[in-house]
Every structure is written in C-alpha cells, then in structure tokens.
Amino acid sequence: MNKPTLNPITAEHRNTYRRDGVVHLRQVFDRQWIERLGQEVDRLLKDPENYGIPGPSHGASMASVCFMWRQPGVFRDFVLNSPVGEVVGRVIGADTIRAYHDHLFHKPPGSTKVMVWHCDETAWPVTGEMAPNIWVALTPVDRENGRVEYVAGFHRHCVENDLHFGFAPDQADGLCPDFEKERNNPDFPFRFVSFDMEPGDAVVFHPSTPHFSQGNHSSARPRTGLAVRVFGDDVRWYPAPYKASIPGVDALPEGEPPSGKFFPVIWRRTDVGSAG
Numbered sequence: 001m002n003k004p005t006l007n008p009i010t011a012e013h014r015n016t017y018r019r020d021g022v023v024h025l026r027q028v029f030d031r032q033w034i035e036r037l038g039q040e041v042d043r044l045l046k047d048p049e050n051y052g053i054p055g056p057s058h059g060a061s062m063a064s065v066c067f068m069w070r071q072p073g074v075f076r077d078f079v080l081n082s083p084v085g086e087v088v089g090r091v092i093g094a095d096t097i098r099a100y101h102d103h104l105f106h107k108p109p110g111s112t113k114v115m116v117w118h119c120d121e122t123a124w125p126v127t128g129e130m131a132p133n134i135w136v137a138l139t140p141v142d143r144e145n146g147r148v149e150y151v152a153g154f155h156r157h158c159v160e161n162d163l164h165f166g167f168a169p170d171q172a173d174g175l176c177p178d179f180e181k182e183r184n185n186p187d188f189p190f191r192f193v194s195f196d197m198e199p200g201d202a203v204v205f206h207p208s209t210p211h212f213s214q215g216n217h218s219s220a221r222p223r224t225g226l227a228v229r230v231f232g233d234d235v236r237w238y239p240a241p242y243k244a245s246i247p248g249v250d251a252l253p254e255g256e257p258p259s260g261k262f263f264p265v266i267w268r269r270t271d272v273g274s275a276g
C-alpha cells in the first residue's frame with residue numbers, strides 16, 4: 001500500500017483547484033488500498049452502525065456512514081497512513097493537515113438517491129478555506145452510475161462575497177441555490193464539471209464548491225466513494241448556529257485552531273518553501 005502519492009501533484013493540479021475549486025487526480029492510491037477498502041465496505045454494508053455513524057442521507061437507496069476512522073481498522077489505517085494528507089496538502093498548499101471526518105457514499109445499482117446541491121462548508125463548525133473534501137473512487141464512476149457534479153469557480157464567488165449557506169432557508173444566506181435550474185441557462189457564468197473516475201482516482205474540492213449527484217442508473221454496477229474531510233492551516237473553530245456540530249467534540253472557543261485526538265496531524269510539509 002502506498003504512502004507517498006502514486007502520481008505527483010503538479011502545478012497544474014494546484015492551479016485548477018485554485019481556479020475551479022475542484023480538481024481530478026488520476027491514480028493517487030494503489031490497488032492494495034482500494035482492494036482493502038472495497039472488502040471493508042462489503043463488511044460495513046452488512047452492519048453499518050458497527051463501523052461508524054450513519055449520516056443524514058443514509059437509507060435503503062444509499063449507504064452514508066461517517067467517522068469510521070475513529071475506530072481501529074482499515075478506514076483508520078487509510079486516513080492515518082495513506083497519501084490522503086500529503087495529496088490534499090500539496091493540492092491546497094497547506095503545511096499541516098489534520099484528519100477529522102470520513103464519509104462513505106455507496107449507491108447500489110438502481111439507487112434513486114439524489115444528493116441535492118450543497119456545499120460542505122455548511123456542515124463544519126469552522127472557518128477557513130483549508131477544509132476540503134477528498135472524494136476517493138472505490139469503484140469505477142461515470143455518468144450512468146451517479147458521478148458527483150460540481151459548479152466550478154463558485155467557491156470564489158462565495159469567498160469574495162462572504163456567502164454561507166444554512167441547513168434551512170432562514171439560516172445564514174439561505175439554502176444553497178438549486179443549480180438544476182441553471183443547467184440549460186446559456187448565461188450562467190459558472191461551469192458544471194464532473195469526472196469519469198477509476199478506482200484509485202480522487203477529486204479534491206473546496207468547502208464552498210457546490211456539488212450534487214444523480215441516482216445510480218446502472219442496473220448492475222454500484223458506485224462507491226469514500227470522502228475524507230481534513231483541516232489545513234487556516235481552519236479555526238466557529239460554532240455558528242447554521243453549522244453542524246462534530247460528535248464527541250465540545251465546542252472550542254471561537255477562533256481556536258482544532259487540536260486533540262479527534263483532529264490528529266496526518267501530514268506535515270518537510271520541503272518547507274516549496275508550494276507543491
């Protein structure tokens with residue numbers, strides 16, 4: 001199982017992430033990681049509560065389970081000992097990366113589950129741009145089986161205009177816009193992007209990048225992704241009412257950097273002075 005990334009993170013990846021708030025990385029995790037995770041997912045699907053905390057979108061048409069990494073096993077090993085930290089750190093230009101959240105999204109064949117447009121920023125009780133998501137493909141992913149779609153560039157609009165979306169219309173700046181209305185709008189100033197992925201590929205996206213997925217229209221192929229959420233240097237505690245809390249973690253004073261056993265450092269830059 002690889003510890004350094006299989007393929008290097010390049011200046012082009014960093015520039016794409018900065019511009020679009022989302023970047024596709026081909027083959028950063030080796031086959032052994034993907035096979036071990038795949039076998040563990042098969043076990044988890046038989047008894048999800050034994051592995052983690054079911055997420056709000058968990059149900060018959062999608063397994064959505066979080067915080068598996070907090071207990072010993074393959075998910076913890078992946079979060080702590082795979083290239084996750086290095087890959088994200090190099091894409092976003094951080095010096096230190098801490099783990100805090102993992103989230104399995106498994107859509108079985110024929111799943112009708114639609115993940116509506118949302119930004120992850122809503123859910124984390126922190127401020128800071130260095131709180132991205134790395135969504136790792138554990139199966140082939142394509143248009144038919146429900147690949148995730150993103151609105152490229154919208155993160156800059158959010159950051160520049162200090163826009164934050166709530167879980168309810170009366171929270172913060174309201175709900176995340178429903179970008180389905182914009183799909184056929186030739187004047188929409190942002191691009192919809194999505195990626196066909198092979199197991200071992202990953203997509204890193206900014207906490208204010210809106211994303212969405214259709215159901216799984218394949219009658220035979222599941223679509224499985226493991227999202228790992230991490231914190232970089234600029235993340236500070238901000239327990240606003242429109243944000244979710246983190247299970248087991250008492251709110252820290254506003255402005256404190258996250259630390260402690262639920263936010264372990266998983267990568268530190270040793271090549272200080274280099275951007276990548």
Ligand SMILES: O=C(O)CCC(=O)C(=O)O
Pocket residue numbers: 105115120133135148211212213225227
């Ligand atoms: O896997 C999906 O369909 C949704 C992913 C998602 O919403 C996320 O990673 O935050």
